[in-house]
Amino acid sequence: MAEQSLRQWLLTDTPTSRRHAKLSALYHGWLSFRGNTMAMIGLCILLALVAVALFAPLLAPHDPFVQDLGNRLAPLGTDSHVLGTDSLGRDILSRLIYGSRITLYIVALVALIAPVAGLLVGTVSGYAGGWVDVVLMRITDIFLAFPRLVLALAFVAAMGAGIENAVLAISLTAWPPYARIARAETLTIRAADYISAIQLQGAGAMRIITRHIWPLCISSLIVRVTLDMAGIILAAAGLGFLGLGAQPPSPEWGAMISEGRRFILDHWWVATMPGLAIFTVSLAFNLLGDGLRDVLDPKGGE
Amino acid sequence: METLLDVEDLWVKFPSRQGVFDAVRGVSFTLGRERLGIVGESGSGKSMTGRAILRLIRSPGIVEATQISLGGDDLMKKTEKEMRAVRGKRISMVMQDPKFSLNPVMTIGAQIIEAYRQHNKVSHADAYAKALEMLEAVSIRDAERVMRAYPHEMSGGMGQRIMIAMMLIPNPEILIADEPTSALDVSVQRQVLDIMDKLVKDRGMGLIFISHDLNLVADFCDRVLIMYAGRIVEICKADKLNEAKHPYTRGLLNSLPRLDAPRDHLEVLKRDPAWSEAPSVSGRV
Amino acid sequence: MAQASENGGARSRAPLPLWVTGTLKTVGSIAVTMLGLVFITFVIGRVMPIDPVLAIVGERASQSTYNAVYTQLGLDKPVVVQFGYYLWDVMHGDFGMSLLNARPVSEDIARVFPATLELATLGVFFGIFLGVPLGVVAAVRKGSWIDQVARVVALVGYSMPIFWLGLMGLLVFYGMLGWVGGPGRVGIFYEDIVPSVTGMILVDSILDRNWTVLKDAFSHIVLPASLLGYYSLAYISRMTRSFMLEQMSAEYITTARVKGMSEWDVVWKHAFRNIRVQLITVIALSYAGLLEGSVLTEIIFSWPGIGSYITTALLSADMNAVLGGTVVVGLVFILLNIFSDLLYKVFDPRAK
Numbered sequence: 001m002a003e004q005s006l007r008q009w010l011l012t013d014t015p016t017s018r019r020h021a022k023l024s025a026l027y028h029g030w031l032s033f034r035g036n037t038m039a040m041i042g043l044c045i046l047l048a049l050v051a052v053a054l055f056a057p058l059l060a061p062h063d064p065f066v067q068d069l070g071n072r073l074a075p076l077g078t079d080s081h082v083l084g085t086d087s088l089g090r091d092i093l094s095r096l097i098y099g100s101r102i103t104l105y106i107v108a109l110v111a112l113i114a115p116v117a118g119l120l121v122g123t124v125s126g127y128a129g130g131w132v133d134v135v136l137m138r139i140t141d142i143f144l145a146f147p148r149l150v151l152a153l154a155f156v157a158a159m160g161a162g163i164e165n166a167v168l169a170i171s172l173t174a175w176p177p178y179a180r181i182a183r184a185e186t187l188t189i190r191a192a193d194y195i196s197a198i199q200l201q202g203a204g205a206m207r208i209i210t211r212h213i214w215p216l217c218i219s220s221l222i223v224r225v226t227l228d229m230a231g232i233i234l235a236a237a238g239l240g241f242l243g244l245g246a247q248p249p250s251p252e253w254g255a256m257i258s259e260g261r262r263f264i265l266d267h268w269w270v271a272t273m274p275g276l277a278i279f280t281v282s283l284a285f286n287l288l289g290d291g292l293r294d295v296l297d298p299k300g301g302e
Numbered sequence: 303m304e305t306l307l308d309v310e311d312l313w314v315k316f317p318s319r320q321g322v323f324d325a326v327r328g329v330s331f332t333l334g335r336e337r338l339g340i341v342g343e344s345g346s347g348k349s350m351t352g353r354a355i356l357r358l359i360r361s362p363g364i365v366e367a368t369q370i371s372l373g374g375d376d377l378m379k380k381t382e383k384e385m386r387a388v389r390g391k392r393i394s395m396v397m398q399d400p401k402f403s404l405n406p407v408m409t410i411g412a413q414i415i416e417a418y419r420q421h422n423k424v425s426h427a428d429a430y431a432k433a434l435e436m437l438e439a440v441s442i443r444d445a446e447r448v449m450r451a452y453p454h455e456m457s458g459g460m461g462q463r464i465m466i467a468m469m470l471i472p473n474p475e476i477l478i479a480d481e482p483t484s485a486l487d488v489s490v491q492r493q494v495l496d497i498m499d500k501l502v503k504d505r506g507m508g509l510i511f512i513s514h515d516l517n518l519v520a521d522f523c524d525r526v527l528i529m530y531a532g533r534i535v536e537i538c539k540a541d542k543l544n545e546a547k548h549p550y551t552r553g554l555l556n557s558l559p560r561l562d563a564p565r566d567h568l569e570v571l572k573r574d575p576a577w578s579e580a581p582s583v584s585g586r587v
Numbered sequence: 588m589a590q591a592s593e594n595g596g597a598r599s600r601a602p603l604p605l606w607v608t609g610t611l612k613t614v615g616s617i618a619v620t621m622l623g624l625v626f627i628t629f630v631i632g633r634v635m636p637i638d639p640v641l642a643i644v645g646e647r648a649s650q651s652t653y654n655a656v657y658t659q660l661g662l663d664k665p666v667v668v669q670f671g672y673y674l675w676d677v678m679h680g681d682f683g684m685s686l687l688n689a690r691p692v693s694e695d696i697a698r699v700f701p702a703t704l705e706l707a708t709l710g711v712f713f714g715i716f717l718g719v720p721l722g723v724v725a726a727v728r729k730g731s732w733i734d735q736v737a738r739v740v741a742l743v744g745y746s747m748p749i750f751w752l753g754l755m756g757l758l759v760f761y762g763m764l765g766w767v768g769g770p771g772r773v774g775i776f777y778e779d780i781v782p783s784v785t786g787m788i789l790v791d792s793i794l795d796r797n798w799t800v801l802k803d804a805f806s807h808i809v810l811p812a813s814l815l816g817y818y819s820l821a822y823i824s825r826m827t828r829s830f831m832l833e834q835m836s837a838e839y840i841t842t843a844r845v846k847g848m849s850e851w852d853v854v855w856k857h858a859f860r861n862i863r864v865q866l867i868t869v870i871a872l873s874y875a876g877l878l879e880g881s882v883l884t885e886i887i888f889s890w891p892g893i894g895s896y897i898t899t900a901l902l903s904a905d906m907n908a909v910l911g912g913t914v915v916v917g918l919v920f921i922l923l924n925i926f927s928d929l930l931y932k933v934f935d936p937r938a939k
Contacts, residue, residue: 142619254748
C-alpha cells in the first residue's frame with residue numbers, strides 16, 4: 001500500500017476519511033471535466049483572458065488612449081497596428097487588450113452582487129416562510145416579469161450612464177433567478193432532520209441560515225452564475241453599445257462597436273474586432289458553464 | 303409440445319468507458335404454449351432478456367444471439383422494418399407500471415385503437431368496436447367512458463388491465479410480461495394475473511413472465527428459469543421448485559418466510575462468486 | 588368533494604368551487620404583478636435626476652409659472668398620492684406627453700408598436716419552423732453530426748452580441764452582396780404609399796394589393812427578422828432537444844415501439860405530443876425575449892419600433908416616453924405569460 005501513487009489514492013473506491021472521500025470526488029469531477037474538450041477550451045480562453053487583463057501594459061503595443069489623427073482608420077496589418085486603428089487613430093489591438101480589464105471588472109462585480117442578493121432574499125424567504133415568503137417571492141416575480149434589458153435601460157437612464165450604474169442595473173435584473181434557486185434549496189434543506197437537531201440544540205435562525213443553509217446553496221449557484229456570465233457580458237456590451245455603460249474614451253468593447261458602426265461599410269474591421277472579442281469570451285463562458293453543469297449536476301442539463 | 307420461440311446463446315452487451323458490460327450472458331431457452339417464469343434479482347438481466355427478444359435494447363446496447371427463432375423465422379436476421387411487423391403483431395409486452403407505460407396525453411381509446419390499426423387495416427369504427435370488446439374482455443366496466451378517459455384518471459389495476467388489452471388486441475402469439483404486478487396494490491395483483499392468465503390460455507399463447515417474486519412465479523407459471531448475473535443458473539418445473547438444487551435457488555427459497563414451517567431466523571442469502579462464472583444452463587427443450 | 592361541501596355548508600358559508608378560487612388567485616397574482624411593474628417604473632421615474640417641471644417650462648420661466656406647473660403635475664402631494672395619480676393615468680392608457688415631440692406618449696407607442704410586433708413575429712416564426720425540427724432531430728439522433736451542428740448553432744446564438752451580428756449582417760448581405768434592403772422598413776421612395784391600417788407594413792401592403800411595396804418591405808425586414816429568428820432558434824432548438832430527450836427515455840415510448848410503430852410515428856405521434864405544452868411556454872418566452880432583443884436590433888436597422896423609441900427617448904431624457912414604453916413592454920411580457928399558462932390548461936389533460 002505504501003507504493004500507491006497520489007493518483008491511485010485519489011481514485012480509490014474505499015476512501016479512508018471524509019476528506020479523502022471529498023478530494024476523491026473532486027478529482028473524479030476534474031477527470032470528467034478534463035475529458036470534456038469543449039469545456040477545457042473554454043477554461044483555457046478564460047485563463048488567457050485573465051492573463052491578458054493582468055499584463056495589459058506589457059502586452060499592448062500602444063497606449064490605448066493616444067490619438068493619432070494622421071493615421072486614422074488604418075486597415076488590418078498596417079505597420080505596428082495589427083488590427084488597424086479606429087476613427088481617432090488609436091490602436092485597436094491595444095484598446096481590446098485594455099478593454100478585457102473592463103469586461104472582467106463588470107463580470108466579476110455582477111457575479112458577486114447578483115448571486116449574493118439572490119441568496120439573501122431566497123434563503124430568508126424560504127426559511128422564514130409565511131407572509132415574508134409571500135411578499136419576497138411576489139417582488140421576485142415582479143422583477144422577473146420585467147424585460148431585463150428594458151429595465152436595465154430605464155435604471156441606467158435614471159441613475160446616469162457609467163460603468164458602476166451599468167453593473168448595478170445588470171445586477172438588478174439578474175438576481176431574481178438566484179433567489180428562486182436559493183429558496184428552493186432552502187425549502188428542501190429546512191425540512192432535513194439535521195436542521196431540527198441543530199434547532200433543538202438551541203441554534204438561532206441567523207446561525208442556521210449562515211452556517212448550515214448558505215454553504216449548501218453555493219454549488220448550484222456557482223453553476224448558474226457560470227452559465228449566466230455570457231449573458232452578463234452581452235448585457236454589459238449592449239449597454240456600452242447604447243452609450244449607457246462605460247463612457248468614452250474608455251476602451252469598452254460594446255462602446256467600441258458603437259464607434260465603429262458609423263464606418264461599417266467602408267472600414268469594417270473597426271466594429272468587427274471588438275465584436276469578435278465579446279463573442280470569444282462569452283462563448284468561453286458558455287463552454288465552461290456547460291462542462292461544469294455536466295460535472296456538478298449530471299441530470300440537470302439534458 | 304410445439305415450440306413457439308427458440309432463443310439460443312443470447313447476449314446483451316453495453317460498451318462503456320471501463321470496458322464491455324455483459325447484462326445477459328449466453329442465455330438459451332425455448333417457449334411453448336406455456337407460462338414460462340424468469341426469476342432473478344434486479345440487475346440479473348431478466349428484463350434485458352425480455353427486451354432483447356423484441357430487439358428493443360437501445361443503443362449503445364448490442365444484442366447478439368446464435369438465433370432467436372420465432373416459428374422458424376430468425377428475428378436476429380430481420381431488418382428493423384421487418385421487426386416492426388413482429389412487434390405487437392406476433393410478440394407483445396406488458397411493462398411494470400401503467401402510470402409510465404401509457405402515454406399521458408392521449409386518450410386510452412386512441413392508444414388501444416392505434417395498437418390495433420398498426421397491424422390491421424380496418425376502419426376507425428371497426429377498430430373502436432374491437433377496442434370496446436377488448437376492454438370488456440379485461441373486465442372493464444363502462445368501457446365507453448374509459449375509452450374517452452386519460453391514463454391519469456385510472457387506478458393502477460385498471461391501467462394494467464388496459465395495458466393488457468392494448469397489448470393483446472393485435473392477437474399476438476407470445477406475451478412478455480415484465481413485472482406486470484409489481485407496481486400494483488396487493489389487493490388487485492391477483493385479479494390482474496387471473497385476467498391475463500385466462501386470456502393467454504384461451505388464445506393458446508405463450509407467456510414469458512418476468513418477476514423477482516419467486517412465490518408468485520412458482521404459483522403462476524409452468525416452468526421457471528432462475529437467472530443470476532446475466533445467466534440462467536437453474537431450470538425447474540414450477541411445482542417441483544422445492545426440489546431445486548442450485549444453492550442460489552435454495553438460498554432464495556430459504557430466505558422467504560413460510561407459514562407451514564415457521565422459523566425464528568430467516569436465512570440471509572450468501573453469494574458464491576463461482577455462480578456468476580459457471581456457464582449458463584440451457585432452458586431449451 | 589360534493590360530500591365535503593354539503594357537510595360544511597350546514598354550518599358556514601358553502602366554500603366556493605375550486606375553479607372560482609383558482610381563477611381568483613390567478614387574477615389576483617396578475618394584478619399584483621402588474622401593480623408592482625407600474626410601481627417600479629414610477630420609482631425609477633421619481634429618482635430621475637431630471638426635473639420634470641423644468642423640462643416643461645424651460646430654464647427661463649418665472650418662479651410663479653414654475654410653481655403653477657409644479658402644482659399642476661401634482662408634485663406637491665405626498666408620494667403615495669402621486670403614485671395613485673400615475674396608476675390612474677396608466678390604467679386609462681395615459682402615459683403623459685412626450686417632451687420631445689409634445690404628443691401623447693400613448694399615441695407614439697400605438698404607432699411604433701406594430702413595427703416591433705411585425706419584426707418579432709416574423710422572427711419567432713423563423714425560430715419555430717427551424718428550431719423545433721432541429722431540436723427534435725438532435726434529440727432523436729443524439730450524438731450524431733446533426734446534434735453537433737444543433738449544439739454549435741445554439742452555442743453561437745447564446746454567445747453572439749445581437750447588435751454586432753446585425754452589423755455584420757448589414758455589412759455582408761447589404762453592403763457586400765446587396766441581397767437585401769438596407770436599414771429602415773421600406774426604401775425611401777416607398778414610404779407612406781400604402782395606407783396604414785394595422786401599422787404592420789407587410790400586412791398593410793397586402794391589404795392594399797401593392798406588391799411593389801410588399802416586395803420592398805420584405806427585402807428590408809428579412810435580415811433583421813432572420814437575425815432575431817436565429818436567437819429564438821438557438822433557444823427553441825435547445826429546449827426542444829432537452830424536452831425530447833426526457834420524453835424519449837420514458838416508458839410509454841417503449842410501449843409505442845412494442846406496438847410495432849415506426850420510429851417516425853413514435854417520435855411525432857407519441858413523444859412530440861407530450862412536449863407540445865412545454866414548447867408553448869418556451870415559444871411564448873422566446874417571443875417575449877424577441878420583443879426585448881428587438882431594442883438593439885431596431886437601432887442597428889433603424890427600425891421605427893418600440894425599442895428605437897425607448898432608446899431615443901432615453902438619450903434625450905424624455906422620461907414619460909421611456910417609462911411609458913417600459914410599462915407597455917412589461918405588460919406584454921406578463922400577458923404572454925398568462926397566455927401560455929392558459930394554453931397549458933387547455934392542452935394538458937392532467938392540468939384539469
